[in-house]
Amino acid sequence: MTTYKHPHGHVFYRKMNHARPKIAYGEGIYLFDESGKRYIDGSGGPLVVNVGHGRSEIVAAMAEQAQKAAYVHAIMFTNEATEQLSDELAELVPIDNPRFFYLSSGSEVVEGAIKLARQIQQARGQATRDIITCRSLSYHGMTLGALGVSGRPGLRTPYMGMMVNMPHVRPPYPYRFEASGEELAGRLEESIMAYGAETVAAFIAEPISGASLGAVVPPDDYWPAVRRVCDKYGVLLIADEVLVGMGRTGKWWGINHWNIEPDILVTSKGLAGGYFPFGFVAAKHSDVETIRQNLGDWNHGGTFSHHPVGCAAALATLHIMQKERLVENSATLGVKLGEMLQDALGHHPNVGEVRGRGLFWGVEFVQDKASKDPFPAARHLAWDIWQKAFDKGLAVYYSQGCADGQNGDVIMVGPPLIVTEVQLVEMVAILTEAVHEALGKGA
Ligand SMILES: Cc1ncc(COP(=O)(O)O)c(C=O)c1O
Structure with missing residues (x-):
């Protein structure tokens, strides 16, 4: 019973x-x-x-880290778990010479990614770019910034007056809309041109649609065409791998199925296997360096960023994934x-x-x-x-x-x-x- x-x-x-x-x-x-x-x-x-x-290996790694130093503020200190996790993830993430920023949930890493895209554009001298183009029938999180780039009317409607509603384009959904990847990328291009390329900072999408559409895989020409459109207009590409990252779809990252390099990649759910609420924003070293040189710092943060226990949990999870x-x-x-x-x-x-x-x-x-x-x-x-x-x-x-x-x-x-x-x-x-x-x- x-x-x-x-x-x-x-x-x-x-x-x-x-x-x-x-x-x-x-x-x-x-x-x-x-x-x-x-x-x-x-x-x-x-x-x-x-x-x-x-998984006792993860529990032991977390306990050991908590005993050594449960918390240090990332503005003031670093720690071995954070450094080692980043070195090991750098070998796996499909971004050239990546850098990692750790936060505590999928919504937080999406918020981080859209703010990072904005600051990369500012640092490049493109200060007018503050639009994040996104897709309908998508989900990127429950905070107001992440909801602004999400496409689930039921979750958004009560809060419409409180958030910035970003432009939405049609997602791949072969079962219901017959459209090639080139055609769908064409819709993205039309949207960028309608708003003016000089106003668009980034395009965010799930490489394989997650909970809103339920595991929809795009046509094979979709991601290469989207990458070309983004490159043509200087728009950054954010891959939201919160749900499909960390091996869920049979490769480390959903975007790996099409050999595409995003400018920013975020993941969360499976990163620490559920043992700790954790996620990361990954970006190219060259873009992070542009911010450092031209803006000084990234204007973002959080009390629990780069949490040592979260990093220890993620590292132990990663080792199990590799060993098994x-x-x-x-x-x-x-x-x-x-x-x-x-x-x-x-x-x-x-x-x-x-x-x-x-x-x-x-x-x-x-x-x-x-x-x-x-x-x-x-x-x-x-x-x-x-x-x-x-x-x-x-x-x-x-x-x-x-x-x-x-x-x-x-x-x-x-x-x-x-x-x-x-x-x-x-x-x-x-x-x-x-x-x-x-x-x-x-x-
Ligand atoms: C693709 C995607 N992005 C972001 C989120 C938000 O993650 P969280 O619920 O951890 O805030 C989710 C959650 O389902 C998701 O599937």
Whole structure:
């Protein structure tokens, strides 16, 4: 029997009318609540738990760092964990001679990236550039700057009067809009020209769409065409790898699938595996140096930037990923997961598309395969399927609004990268049962 903590305590949560089990501990891909019920952590929440639960190596590294020096202010000191992590990440990040700035969440690194882009442009003598062009149906975070470059109407509407709404262009979404990468990059170019290239600092996008669209992979000509447009107009390219970075899609970085070098890359969720709230902004040494020479300092910071315990957690996470070859596991088992989902659900009359890369897959539901009409938002289909899977002991991720910002249901699967094939089989079986319960077998 599941024991649910009812919402009468002194905590409040984002989803308010929902009682949640109290988790006692986690181990590998599993979580156990206080009644002993087991949950497969099939998406690590919002794609966070890359190396699994209960990794004593990470806990030990964090404890050792906390004992040595739990906190030092980054304006005044450095520490070995921060320096070593940066040296090791420099070998992995697809930016020439990168430099790293550490913060505590995805929203924070996005805020950091857009402010860094602005300051790079100022330092280059391009002070009129303060627009960050972005994409509709995207998500970059909940703070007002990050929300200003996000494209999720439901999250933005209450705060529209409080934020700067940046120009949005259409994202790649082959299932619903047939457009080549060149055409979509053409929309970006039109937007830059409409505002005036001398006003645009950067373009920000997720290399593979995350939670808003649910694992949409762009056409192969998209990223090279976007890079060309950005170069043509002196616009910096920011790759938001908060969700798809750190091996999630079968390469270290989503952008690696197209061999593109962004000017700025940010990541967070999987960086410290969920053991510490952590993320980084990476930029070219040459751009950081331009700021140093022309502006003196970067006008940004934060009390907990470059946190030593976060750096120790990220370093230990990185070492596990390398030792256990988890990026390779993500690539190999990702292909199998895609095939399993396609076999189990692809033919269901209410499944519009199964899509993804590596160990990040989305299943989009429609009323009818031919019309691709989404279910009305009021049906709360994704939540319904999510709830049914959850009750059966599988926690996946869900999202609503992919079709038009409001309607459109996606379930996302993204287990820890340590998952095995046998465990994937069990996950897909439970998810299929939940879909059948919500929508019928469709036979
Ligand atoms: C691509 C992307 N960027 C930024 C964020 C914001 O991250 P956080 O929730 O850690 O602030 C998210 C979170 O889902 C994300 O998926």
